[in-house]
Amino acid sequence: MRLLTLFFAVSLLMGFATWAFSADTSPHNDQTPTGILDDPCETDTPSLPRHTVVADINYTDKTVSVEQRILYQNTTNSILSDIVLNIESNRWANTFFLKELRIDDDVVASYTLTEKRLTIPLFTPLNKNCRISLLLKFDLHVPQIGGGLITDSKGYLGYTERQMNLAHWLATVAVYHMGQWITQPAFYIGEQEVVAPADWLVTLNLINPPPTLTIAAAGVETNTTPTSKRYEHLNSREFSLSLSHQFNVAYEFLPSGKQIELYTFTDLVSQGNRPVLPEEIVIHALRSATQSFNMFNDLFGTYPYERLLVVQGDFPDGMELSGMVFVGDRWFTRYTGDPRGYLMLITVHEVAHQWWYAQVGNNAALNPWLDEALATYSEYIFIEEYYPDLREWWWEFRVNQYAPEGFVDSTVYDFPNVRAYINAVYLRGVRMLHEIRVKIGKEAFFTLLANYAKAEKGEIAYPQDFWALMSPDQLEQTRDIRKNYLRIP
Ligand SMILES: [Zn+2]
Known part of the structure; x- marks a missing residue:
């Protein structure tokens, strides 16, 4: 027992060192050692899974090399003999390549990865409230939207000539419900994600980026150099971003200090029956997003983040994420100046998902x-x-x-x-x-x-x-x- 206590004390201390760069702003701060070391699993306060990610993104080659550390506390009521991560990107062939998997410092050789579900047997059962540190190293070969590999509507993880979208690209700890780790099998209709809030601390290193490359990423940007950006997205179901060398950005600054950001392509051209200027399209989309944001904020509760990003997506329809949404390209280009159309409706719809998904989660496959x-x-x-x-x-x-x-x-x-x-x-x-x-x-x-x-x-x-x-x-x-x-x- 003493050995076990020592093990957890050491792993916690290592955790503190590893996550040292994280700010103290987290509502789920796990860095206060008071009372933890004597009895780490009983006296600690529950904390969200904490993902510390370093991703080397090659926008030109459409590849991403990822190192993802996950500090997970067993907040279930069970003693866990395994842990399940969901790897959404592995629903597609030739996309996700796992290079290394460790529990604390020990290499895990006997995991199983079946479609989206990565099952990791634990060396030692994980008691209630105890923690474990996982490390994944993997490469992503981002699929081409319209390339036949992925369904086009799943272009939130995909690339075109002018955009690379990285949503549901990182591992998440599966939701544990009624004694089961939940993985909903991939399907071509609707969504199948079931994701719980976590803290995301993400460093993006840009490998040979084109000079005009712009990143639309959710969360708070905490550090920036020309080729490296760091984000914190706390209490969020995922961390998502979109990159383009052709982004224009329009802002709406709200009295609350929060801001709405609209990312559209520089070659945005109206293709409707009655063409309008690109600026009119941007104004209409940004106004729809801002009005609906304010209204839902009043009706359904305060939006928890500082920023909401609305991104023109090079794929059909739209997609909801945490702190960020995609609205499909064609809804922008088909806007004719008449509000009776999908640019307004889908923008408002995706903004509403900031409450009905990002805040109130659900099993998107079983209870859509x-x-x-x-x-x-x-x-x-x-x-x-x-x-x-x-x-x-x-x-x-x-x-x-x-x-x-x-x-x-x-x-x-x-x-x-x-x-x-x-x-x-x-x-x-x-x-x-x-x-x-x-x-x-x-x-x-x-x-x-x-x-x-x-x-x-x-x-x-x-x-x-x-x-x-x-x-x-x-x-x-x-x-x-x-x-x-x-x-x-
Ligand atoms: Zn929807």
Whole structure:
């Protein structure tokens, strides 16, 4: 036992040395030695997984060499004999190359890597509240968007001639739920990530960067040289970035001190029927992002980071991340000056995911309605506030024309194609939410959403968590609605 204590004391001290550069601003600071060393596993306060990453990025060669250290504390109620990391990039062939894996200083030879799931047996079982330090060294060969390897809509990890996107590119510690490490198998419809908050301390070294290379990265930039940048993104589900040698950046500085940043391509040209100036496109997108940000901040709770990045993505639709979102290229180029279009709707939708995903997490594969129906309904809330004359247009354009069918509480695996998935989960989802609102009243409905955002902030929410926030009367009132829309009402 004494030997074990010594082992943890040493590993903690090594941890302190390794993570010494991290600032003391973390709300999950694990550097205070008071009381820890005597009984490290019992008296420590729980801390989030801490990822310390050094990534050498070669923008020209489309390769990234990564060294990722993970300090993990067992905050489950189980003694762990293994630990599972999810490696999203390994869903694609010839993309992820693991070179080295260590627990503390010892090489791990007997891991298994199956699609996204990296299972690491532990040398010694990890007791509750005890910590372990993992080291991964790996290379990424970033896949080409439109190159046939990846689905284009997954271009948030991919490159084109003018952009390299690195989202869901680092290992995450799997969520441990009901005695299981959760890995949702990859699928071509929807998302399958299940990610919990962590602290990210990331150094990006740029190898032979083109002179105009710009990095759009979430979090706080703490140090910069021409070829090296360091970021802290604390209490975040992932750390994501996009690089381009053709980025323009537009800023909106808010009275709160926070800022919205919009990254668009320098060759942005309107291709709509009625062409508009690139500046008009930028103004419209930035205004939509800012208005929706302010509105959701008021309705659903304070946005936790200093910056929100909106990035024109060289891939279809959009993608939500923590502190950053992609909005697909074509929504920018098709803007005609008329707000009735997808540039505004998808921008607002992705901003809403900063609450319904980045703050309130969920199992995106099994319970996708929890973030997608709420993000889509948030579009309508935005329209009501800023474009009340477009309310009927929104229902027709976004929902009714598709005559949606299917259960709202379906999984992504239940559908043969994306349209059927969106119809059931997003579109019947917003109909369900709207009927609930009409039934229980507007004020009670918005109170429900605010309470849900507050109660589940930083968590992985499940449908029962949402319904549990309704009063017995409200549940009774909405019984028929839930029966109509849900497989499990
Ligand atoms: Zn969405």
